[in-house]
Amino acid sequence: MKTRHFVAAAIAVLALGAVAPRVVGNGYVFYAGFIALQYVVIATAWNILGGYAGFVNFGSGAFVGVGVYAAVFLFNALQAPLWAQILGAACVGGLLGLGMGYLTLRIQGVYFSIGTLALTTVVSTFIVNWSFVGAARGATVMAPHPQIWFPNVVSYVFFAMLTMAVLSVAIARWIERSWIGRGLAAIRADGNAAECAGVPTLRLKLLAATISGALLATAGAPYPYYASYVEPDSAFSINYALNALAMPLIGGTRNWTGPVIGALLLSGVEQAATVTIPSEINLLIVGLVLIGFVVLAPEGLLGLAGQAVAWGRPR
Amino acid sequence: MSDTILAVRDLCKRFGALAAVDGVTLEVARGEKLGIIGPNGSGKTTLINCVTGVVRPDRGAVIFDGTDVSGLPAYRRARLGIARSFQIPRPFVGISVLENIRVPLDYVHRPHRDATRARELLSLVGLDGRADHPAESLTHLELRKLELARALAAEPRLLIADEVMAGLAENEIDEVLKTLFTLNDQGVTVVMIEHIMHAIMRFSRRLICMETGRIIADGAPQDVRRNPEVRRVYFGK
Numbered sequence: 001m002k003t004r005h006f007v008a009a010a011i012a013v014l015a016l017g018a019v020a021p022r023v024v025g026n027g028y029v030f031y032a033g034f035i036a037l038q039y040v041v042i043a044t045a046w047n048i049l050g051g052y053a054g055f056v057n058f059g060s061g062a063f064v065g066v067g068v069y070a071a072v073f074l075f076n077a078l079q080a081p082l083w084a085q086i087l088g089a090a091c092v093g094g095l096l097g098l099g100m101g102y103l104t105l106r107i108q109g110v111y112f113s114i115g116t117l118a119l120t121t122v123v124s125t126f127i128v129n130w131s132f133v134g135a136a137r138g139a140t141v142m143a144p145h146p147q148i149w150f151p152n153v154v155s156y157v158f159f160a161m162l163t164m165a166v167l168s169v170a171i172a173r174w175i176e177r178s179w180i181g182r183g184l185a186a187i188r189a190d191g192n193a194a195e196c197a198g199v200p201t202l203r204l205k206l207l208a209a210t211i212s213g214a215l216l217a218t219a220g221a222p223y224p225y226y227a228s229y230v231e232p233d234s235a236f237s238i239n240y241a242l243n244a245l246a247m248p249l250i251g252g253t254r255n256w257t258g259p260v261i262g263a264l265l266l267s268g269v270e271q272a273a274t275v276t277i278p279s280e281i282n283l284l285i286v287g288l289v290l291i292g293f294v295v296l297a298p299e300g301l302l303g304l305a306g307q308a309v310a311w312g313r314p315r
Numbered sequence: 316m317s318d319t320i321l322a323v324r325d326l327c328k329r330f331g332a333l334a335a336v337d338g339v340t341l342e343v344a345r346g347e348k349l350g351i352i353g354p355n356g357s358g359k360t361t362l363i364n365c366v367t368g369v370v371r372p373d374r375g376a377v378i379f380d381g382t383d384v385s386g387l388p389a390y391r392r393a394r395l396g397i398a399r400s401f402q403i404p405r406p407f408v409g410i411s412v413l414e415n416i417r418v419p420l421d422y423v424h425r426p427h428r429d430a431t432r433a434r435e436l437l438s439l440v441g442l443d444g445r446a447d448h449p450a451e452s453l454t455h456l457e458l459r460k461l462e463l464a465r466a467l468a469a470e471p472r473l474l475i476a477d478e479v480m481a482g483l484a485e486n487e488i489d490e491v492l493k494t495l496f497t498l499n500d501q502g503v504t505v506v507m508i509e510h511i512m513h514a515i516m517r518f519s520r521r522l523i524c525m526e527t528g529r530i531i532a533d534g535a536p537q538d539v540r541r542n543p544e545v546r547r548v549y550f551g552k
Binding site: 179182183185186188189190192193194195196197198199200201202254 | 369414465
């Protein structure tokens with residue numbers, strides 16, 4: 001896709017999202033759509049470090065949770081508006097990504113992943129013991145009625161999440177095509193060879209971890225407005241960590257469309273499952289789909305499509 | 316400007332009980348064509364790894380063009396002008412052949428060089444037809460060419476070619492040698508590690524033989540080749 005077309009598509013999506021609340025009467029669309037878009041942000045953000053650089057982060061839950069609680073804090077302390085909550089979440093998430101990266105990115109492969117797994121527990125323990133944001137009891141956040149354009153809070157946070165989704169996809173796409181993306185791909189392939197080609201591997205990995213962490217946190221920030229009530233167990237849910245990993249793997253990790261496809265697919269399946277079967281089975285389905293893809297299509301749907309094209313071509 | 320581009324002083328690197336490099340001191344003159352031979356496991360590649368910064372030596376110093384680079388990470392040394400190829404090709408899989416070349420063009424040079432330069436380099440090594448293929452689809456031979464092109468993309472002042480010619484046919488060896496001679500004429504110092512004797516004898520003006528982490532012979536190629544100890548450890552006679 002050419003950049004011109006991408007920008008046009010992004011503007012069209014945003015315009016549609018802005019008009020929809022005035023046209024579509026069914027609130028469920030925005031309710032379900034919010035989750036789908038949150039997944040797009042999470043999958044895209046995860047893929048910047050996990051897909052492009054090849055560092056598998058199991059700690060996405062920590063970043064989303066930090067985003068949720070940064071928003072709660074800013075709301076409780078300053079009655080900050082949503083955009084400020086999102087910005088604050090991005091800063092905290094970016095710092096957490098940088099810190100985590102500094103501590104763990106010098107470790108290779110699986111040890112890095114184990115390190116990130118511990119992060120969720122550390123951060124959620126901190127929140128559970130912090131009474132200003134509700135501690136283990138949780139916090140109620142009554143969102144003020146949106147003063148502009150939007151008829152209700154849900155459609156307002158839906159649009160905020162849509163903006164974040166478009167923004168994170170644009171960032172991922174830019175990274176992928178720029179010198180940063182080439183450097184990350186070199187690191188993923190071979191760290192030593194990348195260094196010898198002049199790539200400052202540690203610095204670049206830290207950059208990827210910071211951007212990825214910041215975007216993951218923004219996916220959490222609008223959640224208190226959306227749900228009105230948050231508590232640590234759901235904010236730091238293992239589901240986030242699992243889904244963040246599953247979606248890019250299902251869609252494909254090599255370019256920006258993979259995580260988007262994976263996120264829309266997985267959230268669609270989840271929504272369908274939520275209304276038809278009990279929610280515990282939900283997780284089971286995600287797990288089975290993930291195992292299926294790892295075994296049958298390790299390059300994701302994009303990889304499968306590429307193979308299909310290759311088979312179709314005369315040899 | 317001194318005439319020495321690379322000086323290695325009393326370099327030691329142990330892996331457990333094995334002293335891979337055991338007190339090597341070496342000077343390479345600017346514009347020199349230096350060959351390094353030695354049996355497998357004699358420490359040639361470890362020496363190169365220490366010079367390029369991939370491996371941190373236990374002791375000793377590496378001085379490049381008058382600057383002590385011993386404490387610098389590999390990417391800084393690459394930017395100063397040290398480039399290498401790897402003995403076992405290490406392509407950046409997952410991106411295209413062209414993008415492989417763009418990595419050093421992006422990172423070594425300021426300002427960045429564009430894709431046009433990358434295409435020139437690919438045609439120099441005869442990979443222009445493969446520019447948009449993924450790196451993992453290349454044959455072993457093409458991977459060696461990619462490895463060389465990636466090292467050249469850095470426009471180094473010191474090029475270390477670690478067995479770039481292994482597995483190549485005679486006419487391809489001639490091509491690689493021609494490329495290296497051209498580079499050398501342009502002022503690039505070339506250090507060649509090679510097992511293909513006729514190639515290294517044709518190329519080098521000075522030859523070093525290593526054995527168990529030490530330099531056992533250093534001099535004119537014909538003299539080193541006739542050295543009885545070199546004949547014993549390397550040629551097995």
